[in-house]
Amino acid sequence: MTAESAxxxxxxxxxxxxxxxxxxxxIEAVIVPVGAVALAAALFSVFLLTLGKSPATFFELLWxxxxxxxxxxxxxxxxxxxxxxxxxCVAIPARLGLMVIGGEGALVIGGFAxxxxxxxxxxxxPAWIVTPLMFVAAALAGAVWIGFVGWLRHVRAVNExxxxxxxxxxxxxxxxxxxxxxxxxxxxxxKPSTTPLDPGLMVGSIPGMDVHWGLVVGVVVAILAHLLMSxxxxxxxxxxxxxxxxxxxxxxxxxxxxxxxxxALAGATAGVAGYFEVAAVLGKANASLIAGYGFTGxxxxxxxxxxxxxxxxxAVLFGGLAAAGGLIQRRMxxxxxxxxxxxxxxxxxxxxxETIYGRVPFLTAEKRR
Amino acid sequence: xxxxxxxxxxxxxxxxxxxxxxxxxALEDVSIRVRPGTLHALLGxxxxxxxxxxxxxxxxxQPTRGEMLIDGREAAIHNPREATEAKLGMVYQHFTLVPxxxxxxxxxxxxxxxxxxxxxxxxxxxxxxxxxxxxxxVRLDTPVAGLSAGEKQKLEILKQLYLDRRFVVLDxxxxxxxxxxxxxxxxxxxxxxxxxxxxxxxxTHKFREVTAYADEVSxxxxxxxxxxxxxxxxxxxxMARLMIGDAEIRERAARVERSDAPVxxxxxxxxASDDEGLPAVxxxxxxxxxxxxxxxxxxxxxxxxxxxxxxxxxxxxxxGRILIHGQGFEPVRDQMDRFKVCSLQEEPLRNSxxxxxxxxxxxxxRTFDKPPIxxxxxxxxxxxxxxxxxxxxxxxxxxxxxxxxxxxxxSGGNVQRAVLARELSGDVDVLIVANPCFGLDFxxxxxxxxxxxxxxNRGAAVLLVSEDLDEILELADxxxxxxxxxxxxxxxxxxxDRTAIGHAMAGGH
Numbered sequence: 001m002t003a004e005s006a007x008x009x010x011x012x013x014x015x016x017x018x019x020x021x022x023x024x025x026x027i028e029a030v031i032v033p034v035g036a037v038a039l040a041a042a043l044f045s046v047f048l049l050t051l052g053k054s055p056a057t058f059f060e061l062l063w064x065x066x067x068x069x070x071x072x073x074x075x076x077x078x079x080x081x082x083x084x085x086x087x088x089c090v091a092i093p094a095r096l097g098l099m100v101i102g103g104e105g106a107l108v109i110g111g112f113a114x115x116x117x118x119x120x121x122x123x124x125x126p127a128w129i130v131t132p133l134m135f136v137a138a139a140l141a142g143a144v145w146i147g148f149v150g151w152l153r154h155v156r157a158v159n160e161x162x163x164x165x166x167x168x169x170x171x172x173x174x175x176x177x178x179x180x181x182x183x184x185x186x187x188x189x190x191k192p193s194t195t196p197l198d199p200g201l202m203v204g205s206i207p208g209m210d211v212h213w214g215l216v217v218g219v220v221v222a223i224l225a226h227l228l229m230s231x232x233x234x235x236x237x238x239x240x241x242x243x244x245x246x247x248x249x250x251x252x253x254x255x256x257x258x259x260x261x262x263x264a265l266a267g268a269t270a271g272v273a274g275y276f277e278v279a280a281v282l283g284k285a286n287a288s289l290i291a292g293y294g295f296t297g298x299x300x301x302x303x304x305x306x307x308x309x310x311x312x313x314x315a316v317l318f319g320g321l322a323a324a325g326g327l328i329q330r331r332m333x334x335x336x337x338x339x340x341x342x343x344x345x346x347x348x349x350x351x352x353x354e355t356i357y358g359r360v361p362f363l364t365a366e367k368r369r
Numbered sequence: 370x371x372x373x374x375x376x377x378x379x380x381x382x383x384x385x386x387x388x389x390x391x392x393x394x395a396l397e398d399v400s401i402r403v404r405p406g407t408l409h410a411l412l413g414x415x416x417x418x419x420x421x422x423x424x425x426x427x428x429x430x431q432p433t434r435g436e437m438l439i440d441g442r443e444a445a446i447h448n449p450r451e452a453t454e455a456k457l458g459m460v461y462q463h464f465t466l467v468p469x470x471x472x473x474x475x476x477x478x479x480x481x482x483x484x485x486x487x488x489x490x491x492x493x494x495x496x497x498x499x500x501x502x503x504x505x506x507v508r509l510d511t512p513v514a515g516l517s518a519g520e521k522q523k524l525e526i527l528k529q530l531y532l533d534r535r536f537v538v539l540d541x542x543x544x545x546x547x548x549x550x551x552x553x554x555x556x557x558x559x560x561x562x563x564x565x566x567x568x569x570x571x572x573t574h575k576f577r578e579v580t581a582y583a584d585e586v587s588x589x590x591x592x593x594x595x596x597x598x599x600x601x602x603x604x605x606x607x608m609a610r611l612m613i614g615d616a617e618i619r620e621r622a623a624r625v626e627r628s629d630a631p632v633x634x635x636x637x638x639x640x641a642s643d644d645e646g647l648p649a650v651x652x653x654x655x656x657x658x659x660x661x662x663x664x665x666x667x668x669x670x671x672x673x674x675x676x677x678x679x680x681x682x683x684x685x686x687x688x689g690r691i692l693i694h695g696q697g698f699e700p701v702r703d704q705m706d707r708f709k710v711c712s713l714q715e716e717p718l719r720n721s722x723x724x725x726x727x728x729x730x731x732x733x734x735r736t737f738d739k740p741p742i743x744x745x746x747x748x749x750x751x752x753x754x755x756x757x758x759x760x761x762x763x764x765x766x767x768x769x770x771x772x773x774x775x776x777x778x779x780s781g782g783n784v785q786r787a788v789l790a791r792e793l794s795g796d797v798d799v800l801i802v803a804n805p806c807f808g809l810d811f812x813x814x815x816x817x818x819x820x821x822x823x824x825x826n827r828g829a830a831v832l833l834v835s836e837d838l839d840e841i842l843e844l845a846d847x848x849x850x851x852x853x854x855x856x857x858x859x860x861x862x863x864x865x866d867r868t869a870i871g872h873a874m875a876g877g878h
Contacts, residue, residue: 231751233748239726
């Protein structure tokens with residue numbers, strides 16, 4: 001009970017007790033998810049054994065396909081960028097206690113919007129105008145998309161989880177309608193797509209790697225999201241809302257407006273993921289935008305405990321899983337979906353492990369000492 | 370009474386009962402003897418170990434040491450099922466009935482041998498025969514949701530008897546009842562015990578009930594048995610002294626009387642609905658003057674919580690206006706700041722704090738968006754936040770390992786002190802308080818009450834909603850009784866009495 005004797009001291013003098021608690025909390029935040037992933041891997045091994053496959057081979061291939069070579073690292077990192085954005089789309093509302101799972105829809109709509117605004121102006125306006133225009137259009141479209149979900153929740157108490165999921169199907173329908181109809185480019189007879197972007201509008205690679213700038217932007221946005229949540233009054237109000245909405249109301253915080261704003265921000269990040277998919281990977285908008293990044297992002301955010309700083313490393317892990325899928329399929333004769341079984345197991349165990357926080361015996365005893 | 374007590378009351382005794390959780394000794398060497406056919410009161414403050422003791426008796430906990438005798442024979446109760454087999458039962462403070470089922474259905478499904486297909490005709494006939502032997506009865510065909518609190522409590526007790534429990538623990542059985550209902554119920558129970566049909570161990574805080582109805586009393590303090598005996602041989606002062614011990618308590622603030630103080634808070638024809646959309650508060654009019662505490666009494670569930678929620682921004686008003694200093698007030702942040710409206714609610718972890726956020730953060734809920742914590746229009750500085758928290762922790766004697774501890778790790782009393790520090794450390798013009806001492810230890814209660822009086826003496830208008838009538842009688846200048854969402858009595862303290870208040874609580878005018 002040091003606090004009783006502690007005198008009010010100025011500014012940022014560190015309190016050893018406080019530092020110790022922060023450390024223990026941090027240790028817990030690492031141990032629990034790592035343990036969860038290990039347990040999921042063990043269960044998945046049992047699954048493989050029942051199929052008569054070798055877990056050792058599986059994990060070796062997973063390593064090789066995801067992280068073993070420079071080439072596989074590139075594959076992994078290309079998949080990491082959209083996962084960072086879509087995970088943020090889950091993590092930001094989650095801090096307010098909202099479970100938004102429709103990031104995939106915002107990604108699709110964002111990507112589509114980026115491609116559409118470029119159509120009439122590319123070749124007319126210079127790239128340094130069109131590129132920001134596309135970026136903003138994508139972010140704005142995503143913000144409106146998920147912001148609408150938050151607004152429904154605010155004014156009509158519509159469950160944001162279901163609403164955002166259903167909005168995904170609407171996003172797909174919109175994309176398909178335009179890409180297969182009014183905006184279909186004659187240049188691509190096999191796969192309905194919008195007119196390809198000018199090469200000048202494509203996002204380049206990070207020097208020395210074959211990975212586009214989206215990765216760097218993703219990491220920067222994750223850091224910004226962290227600062228927003230931990231070091232601004234908006235983030236504080238959001239955390240109070242998520243921590244106890246009754247207390248937030250009793251403090252007169254504008255709970256509804258905070259929810260809409262957080263959802264809009266979240267949607268903007270997923271929209272930006274769509275921008276990079278269009279402007280750095282596909283070069284046009286088509287059904288390939290619907291690659292499941294939005295859904296894998298949910299897993300990433302949960303494994304990262306909705307902590308924006310933890311999202312990039314976790315996204316790398318899941319990027320690796322996705323990158324290795326093809327190799328595993330070819331070498332082991334396993335269906336592509338087997339990696340999804342592993343993802344599903346991880347998700348399930350992560351959800352269960354939520355109940356362990358605060359109950360890890362030796363850490364809890366230390367904290368309460 | 371003829372064959373009603375076919376089963377006989379049983380006596381239960383604990384010998385050296387000790388329960389240790391980790392490093393916390395919750396119960397230390399407690400030996401109490403509840404003789405068959407008595408109504409035995411178990412007194413103690415919150416955290417004195419009363420519920421730990423009965424949970425050990427009921428098999429929810431395994432005692433670390435000590436044993437139990439049932440009718441003089443050693444008995445080991447390893448789980449609640451064995452307690453049932455030994456005819457021990459417990460009625461919880463909060464109802465465990467299924468609201469949508471009728472009384473009859475609730476009784477039948479509670480039976481351990483409830484058949485998969487129920488022959489209702491036969492069961493109802495059996496239940497009616499059972500009811501006929503009981504000193505009080507409850508309508509069998511009404512869904513429990515439609516019963517009053519008193520009837521529900523009776524049904525809970527009937528359930529125990531129906532299940533043939535002959536030793537029943539009642540956990541604060543009268544906390545949800547009007548005084549009249551409480552008297553009726555305890556009188557009937559007393560009759561059953563003295564006829565030897567039942568033994569009752571009653572956890573309570575209310576001395577009046579102990580002196581009026583209990584045969585014997587046992588008093589716990591800090592996990593130890595500190596005294597007890599025949600109720601007739603002890604005065605309430607003795608009991609209070611044993612219960613409270615010699616804890617040092619701050620002096621109660623002196624009351625400053627003032628006249629012609631202006632009206633600060635005015636509630637004009639407030640209407641609000643409950644979660645089901647049913648009217649909960651109806652045309653509620655009230656004026657609170659500066660330097661005045663107005664106590665709102667009533668049995669819980671008569672609109673008090675909806676009233677408090679509406680005043681503190683947790684629930685929308687259907688109609689009516691809240692005026693402060695004659696100006697319209699809405700419970701949003703800038704107006705709360707401008708009109709200096711603060712609130713202190715029951716169960717702070719549910720109503721006024723974010724449990725997983727730190728003590729420092731929770732203490733900053735009112736100030737986080739103002740300098741010195743906020744700067745540059747939204748940038749947050751943890752340094753000043755912690756400094757402020759340290760100052761408040763010191764001033765309000767909050768016991769916490771550090772400013773960074775999640776507030777949920779603090780004891781209930783300290784959480785409430787932290788909230789109190791946050792709400793009352795600034796200027797307060799209007800203070801909205803709801804059951805602020807609910808579930809807190811004695812020292813915290815005294816401290817919080819003193820603070821409320823200090824705010825009053827400084828000129829704040831205080832609206833105190835409390836289910837504890839004694840609290841209102843102690844603190845308030847005026848009392849308002851709420852029943853069915855309306856005011857049924859309004860009087861100055863001293864110009865009314867418990868009888869009138871009791872009648873008003875029960876809905877009479």
